[in-house]
Amino acid sequence: MKAVLCRSYGPPENLTLEEVADPRPGPGQVLIDVWSAGLNFPDTLQIAGKYQFQPPFPFTPGVEVAGTVAEVGDRATNVRVGDRVMALPGIGGMAERAVVDAHSVVPIPESMDFDTAGAFGLVYGTSYHALKQRARLQPGETLLVLGAAGGVGLAAVEIGKAFGARVIAAASTDEKLGVARVHGADALINYSRESLKDKIKEFTGGKGADVIYDPVGGDLFDQSARGVNWNGRILVVGFASGVIPKYPTNLALLKGCQLVGVFWGEFLKREPQVCRANCAELFALYEQRKLKPLVSQVYPLAEFASAFNTLIHRQALGKIVLRVRDD
Numbered sequence: 001m002k003a004v005l006c007r008s009y010g011p012p013e014n015l016t017l018e019e020v021a022d023p024r025p026g027p028g029q030v031l032i033d034v035w036s037a038g039l040n041f042p043d044t045l046q047i048a049g050k051y052q053f054q055p056p057f058p059f060t061p062g063v064e065v066a067g068t069v070a071e072v073g074d075r076a077t078n079v080r081v082g083d084r085v086m087a088l089p090g091i092g093g094m095a096e097r098a099v100v101d102a103h104s105v106v107p108i109p110e111s112m113d114f115d116t117a118g119a120f121g122l123v124y125g126t127s128y129h130a131l132k133q134r135a136r137l138q139p140g141e142t143l144l145v146l147g148a149a150g151g152v153g154l155a156a157v158e159i160g161k162a163f164g165a166r167v168i169a170a171a172s173t174d175e176k177l178g179v180a181r182v183h184g185a186d187a188l189i190n191y192s193r194e195s196l197k198d199k200i201k202e203f204t205g206g207k208g209a210d211v212i213y214d215p216v217g218g219d220l221f222d223q224s225a226r227g228v229n230w231n232g233r234i235l236v237v238g239f240a241s242g243v244i245p246k247y248p249t250n251l252a253l254l255k256g257c258q259l260v261g262v263f264w265g266e267f268l269k270r271e272p273q274v275c276r277a278n279c280a281e282l283f284a285l286y287e288q289r290k291l292k293p294l295v296s297q298v299y300p301l302a303e304f305a306s307a308f309n310t311l312i313h314r315q316a317l318g319k320i321v322l323r324v325r326d327d
Helices: 041-047 114-118 121-134 151-162 174-182 196-203 218-225 250-255 264-270 272-287 301-312
Strands: 002-005 016-019 029-039 064-072 084-087 097-101 105-107 142-146 166-171 187-190 209-214 228-236 258-261 295-300 319-323
Touching (some): 002 301, 016 301, 029 114, 029 301, 041 301, 064 097, 064 114, 084 114, 114 295, 114 319, 121 209, 121 228, 121 264, 121 272, 142 151, 142 218, 151 166, 151 174, 151 209, 166 174, 166 196, 174 187, 187 196, 196 218, 209 218, 218 228, 228 250, 264 272, 301 319
Parallel strands (some): 142 166, 142 209, 166 187, 228 258, 295 319
Antiparallel strands (some): 002 016, 029 064, 029 097, 029 319, 064 084, 084 105
């Protein structure tokens, strides 16, 4: 089978597309014929040697896939051969076949195509867990989403609206904010030319946002943290800016607020039953058309470098997908 291989850390151009042996599922595992593989920010960190978990060389990047079940290992009883599924291998997704632990394989609705499914699990799973279990977002509250046109950000905008919140979308360009508006944002902040802190206060009558969803970090975290409401919750989702901020703890005292970490991958391992319930609720929202995943660019597997660079240079709207099969 064909697979993208990382043999040394570096830019996407270091990766190669090679013929490798087909993997086989072990006990509790499932082999998937991959149709689409979602591209995510952790993939860019992993090939650069900057992610918190690094596999030995050579490895195939790719944390999420969609396709059909080709083979089921012993003790994997939740799916059958031929099922249309999405899955989270954690690594190995950018290949024609991937082995995945059975607990992270989920049948997809008939109405969901493979490109959408390959872009759905990680960003919607992360944002749903963040807003439901970590922030406990309530109807009528104000949610501020940073990086609102990216994968997790746009998912957070949609889920926030589905929860009955007022959503303020913040992004770096008017084009990105236009996408957030289409997906339900009530108010918009272009933080490349406007003061994020001042606009938050303006849109909330000086109170601040009840929940701040931050997958960006850096200076934007510092600004938004000063715009949180009393009893607010600041969600630490990621650091797409490349800068991990330092939190002034006096703000927690003055605002009576909480700084809350969001690590969906660990949540999936530790609370699989809750995660499966979240997934069922997400599929229900999708079937009700309250969630409309945006796959803005689809690249063939051979154009993996272009796909990676689009994401690295922050040119993506919604999600980017590698299409592995067409027939």
